[in-house]
Amino acid sequence: SNGETEKKEMGEEEKSGDQGKRGEEVDAGALFVLKSKGTWWHCGFHLTTSIVAPALLSLPYAFKFLGWAAGISCLVGGAAVTFYSYTLLSLTLQHHASHGHRYLRFRDMAHHILGPKWGRYYVGPIQMAVCYGVVIANALLGGQCLKAMYLVMDPNGEMKLYAFVMLFGALLLVLAQIPSFHSLRHINFFSLLLCLLYSASSAAASIFIGTTSNGPEKDYTILGDHETKVFGIFNAMAIIATTYGNGIIPEIQATLAAPVKGKMVKGLCMCYTVVIMTFFTVAISGYWAFGNKANGLIFTNFLNPETNHYLVPTWFIFLINFFTVLQLSAVAVVYLQPINDILESLFSDPTKKEFSIRNVIPRLAARSFFVVVATVFAAMLPFFGDINSLLGAFGFMPLDFV
Template identity: 25%
Template sequence: MAAHEGTNRVAPMEVTVEAGNAGEAAWLDDDGRPQRTGTFWTASAHIITAVIGSGVLSLAWAIAQLGWVAGPAAMLLFAFVTYYTATLLAECYRTGDPETGKRNYTYMDAVRSNLGGAKVAFCGVIQYANLVGVAIGYTIASSISMKAIRRAGCFHTHGHAEPCSSSSIPYMIVFGAVTSIRFRGSPSSLPSCPSPILPSDSPSASHRPSGSLTGISIGAGVTSTQKVWHSLQAFGDIAFAYSFSNILIEIQDTIKAPPPSESKVMQKATRLSVATTTIFYMLCGCMGYAAFGDAAPDNLLTGFGFYEPFWLLDVANVAIVVHLVGAYQVFCQPIFAFVERRAAAAWPHSAFISRELRVGPFALSLFRLTWRSAFVCLTTVVAMLLPFFGNVVGFLGAVSFWPLTVYFPVEMYIKQRRVPRGSTKWICLQTLSISCLLVSIAAAAGSIADVMDALKVYRPFSG
């Protein structure tokens, strides 16, 4: 079968050469697509810019809940698990031979090729649900950053004693309007996701490090139950900050053809990227906790642990908003593509779905305009109902961590490498998967419990 497939791949190249197009054939990879040019360095850059995002803003709060011992230890543990399972996932880019096997272009393709059946549907549900959740989280994060810009100016003008309170609802509407207008433009020319620019979060150079070995103490407004829930939510926050498995295969698909194999290059890139990210996270989380102590906010740039220089806070929050506008659109593209593809297949003769109006360089579709606008409105309304940044981040991290970062990479690797059931390696991999499942369940429970507690005093749409 392999020989037959190899013949099929060579035949078109022979025809191409005879037609005088040998130069074009040289620019194609073994799958007929344009030659990939990615390297160890470009893959590392892709991973780092994908991993470091808005999740970094909650790390100081997470360290504050766990303390100086458990906080950094948890961060190192998540870094190791993320790195290890990413190396397993990298092995699944090609099915069969690591250098000549069939390529899997997306995470879903890898699951379909290695596992198939109901697990493909489960993967799809988790992936798309996670993307919807990310869209809601980005709406919340951007609105509170915009709100913080206004508050910083108010504090600077009127003093820190002023409440300078305002609602985040108008800013969510603004964010939704901006993203909706951007979607109505050219959907194919979307901005990339830059990493947020974070200022130094130390109030002063002479500030003495705060915090304790066990984190926030029980008492002074924190009950023992809240301490437990917050500690569990902290695990979800850290997991969310490290999440990038769902786009690893897509990044690996940019690496040029072997030798060396794409999996070896990706594993090296992952090692460097996770190490770099961990150093950055350690500095951000630990320095934030040292600066603010138990008062570390769940969003480092909007909790106002310090007020001056106010313009530095404004610059950082503007950078966050710009980052999230682009990131929202990029993360939502798979959802839009999936719905529009299924709609086109279900109603191929519908003018509402298929007809496009060309206006200069833009292609306007009534269905795309209606559906995408409705999606933006839905995520905006949900964000208005649940404007809790830390809780949303913790829940997203908890829900997506086990299936996307651990379960599927482990199961695909076992299938791909034919790891014998009951062997030492199989037992170790399954133990890792079950342990991470328990951590995910606990972290999700902590986030949900905290949301339920907040809803007791929160009024919907009050901001």
């Protein structure tokens, strides 16, 4: 009967969830980082934090290379393709879980479905590069937002960007020590609220500037010669791919308590409701207000380059940058989880307690090292919009769109 079949599937999933953590070789990464305790709500919070991130503030910049029709078409197409791709990926994982094989990581899934070489030499390295690239990009943008807050308080301040990147890195250093992915559920709930706040604030500021005489003259012409326009189109598509990108779907699904049936799809529906509310409002309002003068980060358009005065109240600038910094820290920690999983597998002893001295010291040292290196890289890289397009072209496109 259907009832017996469902019970059998539930039993298999629970068994496989346990095996995923205590299989033939006990895996400290799965045991300590990828704990399967979450609900679909928690999954929705993780998904929203990993997708609806401050990279969306580059969308008006992408539109300036595409124009209205192509820009909106790419935004709608990106939403449709990624929602379908993530749902398909989730259902594939769910199918294997119902047959007693619950895969907790992207590379494990690739290993068993595509073959060992795909998992080890293609999917695994690309995923790690994407995750680390996101951490670096977030550290850079976090530094830029902190500097913007500093300049609001002291317009003649002389502190350099790298100092603010280091400050953001210090915040990340503390948050990186949160033990497991599941432990981030409350932080990621606040992250969801924050992305709604800064997206609404950004759209409101763009509309305000666009309706006043202080804003730039609206020009939606795509600038440049034929070659420049072609490169611009590819750049814009890569930015949109990054904005929708998520290279950690299996790891997020791994946080769900068994049985996983239907939970991930509910989480994706929650996430894409927020996506539609934020991506489209920021992209359309920003491009409408600034046209082909839209910058790589829409916040920088709120400063008049000729007079060096803000086009909106300074307290407003301070507030939206503050919201963004807080959410950036949550996004960076989420993308550190697959790296933490590998570090835990390499350096922790699964036969000892999670918070034993034997496991805490290597965890603290390894996680701190990776955050410090990411912060140093971020301090050396000046352009957030360009990092966005690079991540999209070489990371998110092959993982999520191919």
